[in-house]
Amino acid sequence: MNKLPFVVLWLIIAASCSFAQQAALTPEHHFARDIFKELIEINTTDTPSGNVTTAAEAMAVRFRAAGFAAEDVQVIGPLPNKKNLVARLHGRGQGKPILFLGHLDVVEALRKDWSMDPFKLNEVDGFFYGRGTSDIKQGDTELVANFLRLKKEGWVPSRDLILALTADEEGGESNGVQWLIKNHRDLIGAEYCINTDAGNFETKNGKRLLLGMQTSEKNYVDFRLEVKSNGGHSSRPVKGENAIYHLAQGLSRLAEFDFPVSLNETTRGFFERTAALETPATAADFRAVIGNDKAKAEAAARHLSAAPYFNALLRTTCVATRLEGGHANNALPQTAAANVNCRMLPQDSLQNVQSTLTRVLADNRISVSVVGEFVPAPASAINPAIVHTLEGLSARLYGGLPVVPVMDNGASDGKYLRIAGIPAYGVPGVFSDVDDDRAHGRDERIGVKDFYDGVDFYYEFIKALAGQPATAAR
Numbered sequence: 305m306n307k308l309p310f311v312v313l314w315l316i317i318a319a320s321c322s323f324a325q326q327a328a329l330t331p332e333h334h335f336a337r338d339i340f341k342e343l344i345e346i347n348t349t350d351t352p353s354g355n356v357t358t359a360a361e362a363m364a365v366r367f368r369a370a371g372f373a374a375e376d377v378q379v380i381g382p383l384p385n386k387k388n389l390v391a392r393l394h395g396r397g398q399g400k401p402i403l404f405l406g407h408l409d410v411v412e413a414l415r416k417d418w419s420m421d422p423f424k425l426n427e428v429d430g431f432f433y434g435r436g437t438s439d440i441k442q443g444d445t446e447l448v449a450n451f452l453r454l455k456k457e458g459w460v461p462s463r464d465l466i467l468a469l470t471a472d473e474e475g476g477e478s479n480g481v482q483w484l485i486k487n488h489r490d491l492i493g494a495e496y497c498i499n500t501d502a503g504n505f506e507t508k509n510g511k512r513l514l515l516g517m518q519t520s521e522k523n524y525v526d527f528r529l530e531v532k533s534n535g536g537h538s539s540r541p542v543k544g545e546n547a548i549y550h551l552a553q554g555l556s557r558l559a560e561f562d563f564p565v566s567l568n569e570t571t572r573g574f575f576e577r578t579a580a581l582e583t584p585a586t587a588a589d590f591r592a593v594i595g596n597d598k599a600k601a602e603a604a605a606r607h608l609s610a611a612p613y614f615n616a617l618l619r620t621t622c623v624a625t626r627l628e629g630g631h632a633n634n635a636l637p638q639t640a641a642a643n644v645n646c647r648m649l650p651q652d653s654l655q656n657v658q659s660t661l662t663r664v665l666a667d668n669r670i671s672v673s674v675v676g677e678f679v680p681a682p683a684s685a686i687n688p689a690i691v692h693t694l695e696g697l698s699a700r701l702y703g704g705l706p707v708v709p710v711m712d713n714g715a716s717d718g719k720y721l722r723i724a725g726i727p728a729y730g731v732p733g734v735f736s737d738v739d740d741d742r743a744h745g746r747d748e749r750i751g752v753k754d755f756y757d758g759v760d761f762y763y764e765f766i767k768a769l770a771g772q773p774a775t776a777a778r
């Protein structure tokens with residue numbers, strides 16, 4: 305076959321496909337893309353060139369232009385460059401408000417590390433590139449675009465809907481959620497919060513797998529282990545009197561120790577609902593670990609614990625992360641110390657973890673103290689109404705993918721709300737590939753189709769959560 309016609313044919317197909325994709329964009333998609341571009345191109349890093357307030361103000365301008373009253377669009381915060389946006393769409397007062405959350409700040413990105421300008425929205429080969437495209441300006445966009453669209457459509461929710469776009473989730477001293485809880489609780493008080501910056505709508509090998517709703521996080525706590533000894537000249541060592549040996553032996557005992565397996569509502573739901581997505585052997589372990597047969601559950605937990613991720617879901621973990629000791633090469637040590645980093649299950653207590661460490665170290669010369677201030681966040685009880693809504697949308701939009709409760713090993717701003725008594729649920733809306741997580745890294749990106757689908761998803765999601773009963777029951 306002559307190659308030329310083939311190439312020409314291919315070009316025609318390619319051109320018409322890209323035309324079809326362009327043509328498929330609705331006015332709402334164009335609108336969302338415009339908001340996304342504006343947010344990506346405002347540098348909101350915690351650096352001298354970054355400014356969260358600029359982004360909050362840019363969104364506030366859009367809200368005011370859409371007809372939101374001035375008092376319903378607040379740009380507030382502790383510092384000139386760390387202001388948060390809080391906007392309110394008034395409802396019919398049937399229930400406490402729902403809070404929707406995203407953060408405006410992003411992790412620093414250096415032009416020299418990237419293959420393009422990180423503060424320009426680049427659309428290349430089906431992906432949007434730019435700092436914040438996946439963490440979490442796509443989430444901010446889903447919320448802003450739909451709050452504005454719903455207002456424009458004259459839709460009135462059953463209850464107030466609050467949008468908070470905040471500062472310093474990634475770092476910095478002015479965490480917006482903490483600041484709002486402390487200073488303007490009235491503005492963000494809600495029955496619960498939906499956080500776009502948690503949970504996972506998972507894609508693997510190009511296939512959408514599940515809708516993960518984050519209900520909880522493990523609690524982070526550091527312990528300082530410390531041993532003192534008398535010291536002295538290293539030419540005259542004293543048996544049994546060496547801080548380094550005491551600490552090292554205690555740490556060896558810790559290395560061999562595992563906290564007991566402890567499941568909760570979320571991890572049970574996770575193992576139950578994702579078993580079908582696993583290989584037969586892993587699926588059997590998922591089912592056994594939540595089953596009633598104790599021996600089988602223990603065996604399954606042992607198998608699963610070989611994988612660091614499953615191990616972390618099953619139990620509190622504590623691991624040595626830093627070590628220090630001694631003060632001179634020719635002196636006996638007077639101090640040896642280690643940092644042990646623990647990730648506690650939400651149902652575990654600080655007291656239990658601390659006393660367990662003390663018991664396992666088994667040496668009363670090793671002191672165990674908590675580093676810094678520790679405030680644990682409880683898990684948010686799974687809210688059946690939200691799960692039901694997500695399942696309905698999953699059936700309608702994604703062929704009925706499972707809705708799976710997830711507990712994260714990392715931390716999100718949902719933690720502060722949970723501590724303050726406002727349950728928080730992570731619902732990203734946008735699907736992303738589990739093997740292509742570039743958040744905080746170079747050439748951060750998100751699929752173009754995934755982005756627009758996320759915008760459409762949140763339109764339906766918000767309407768279903770706060771629609772009239774007849775709509776919600778659909």
Ligand SMILES: [Zn+2]
Binds near residue numbers: 439440
């Ligand atoms: Zn984030």
